[in-house]
Amino acid sequence: xxxxxxxxxxxxxxxxxxxxxxxxxxxxxxxxxxxxxxxxxxxxxxxxxxxxxxxxxxxxxxxxxxxxxxxxxxxxxxxxxxxxxxxxxxxxxxxxxxxxxxxxxxxxxxxxxxxxx
Numbered sequence: 001x002x003x004x005x006x007x008x009x010x011x012x013x014x015x016x017x018x019x020x021x022x023x024x025x026x027x028x029x030x031x032x033x034x035x036x037x038x039x040x041x042x043x044x045x046x047x048x049x050x051x052x053x054x055x056x057x058x059x060x061x062x063x064x065x066x067x068x069x070x071x072x073x074x075x076x077x078x079x080x081x082x083x084x085x086x087x088x089x090x091x092x093x094x095x096x097x098x099x100x101x102x103x104x105x106x107x108x109x110x111x112x113x114x115x116x117x
Contacts, residue, residue: 001115001116002116003113003114003116004112004113004114004115004116004117005113006109006113008092009021009022014044015044015046019041019042019043019044019049019090020046020048020049020052022041022088022090023041023049023052023053023056023088024052026038026056026086026088027052027055027056029086030055030056034085034086035084035085035086036056036057036084036085036086036087036088037056037057037058037059037079037082037084037086037087037088038053038056038057038058038059038087038088039059039074039075039079039087039088039089039112040061040073040074040088040089040090040091040105041053041088041089041090042090042091056088057084059074059075059078059079059082059087060075060078061073061074061075062074062075062077062078064097064099064100065099066097066098066099071097073096073097073100074089074105074108076101076102076108076111076112077101079112079117080111080112080115080117083115083117084117085117086117087112087117089105089108089109089112091105092105092106092109093105093106096108
């Protein structure tokens with residue numbers, strides 16, 4: 001299996017529609033029969049973006065306890081096990097909670113790409 005490919009949605013500011021555009025493309029791909037799942041999307045309480053998650057398969061997040069609080073992060077192992085053709089990952093520059101598999105989310109994505117996703 002070859003290396004996966006990466007598509008990045010860029011925008012100049014928060015709320016300009018990057019996540020919405022990514023979710024719209026996911027719906028188009030699913031309609032065409034592509035095996036597409038959501039690994040991690042932050043809708044930031046934007047109702048239109050939250051509605052776009054409906055109808056898309058979502059891989060449950062993993063819970064990590066740090067300093068007596070529970071946080072959720074992308075479950076890289078679950079995504080690798082599921083092995084979809086396309087996976088949606090939001091907030092590429094995110095710093096993962098200490099104790100996560102990788103320090104940064106882009107490193108999680110790099111693992112998925114190496115696995116051919």
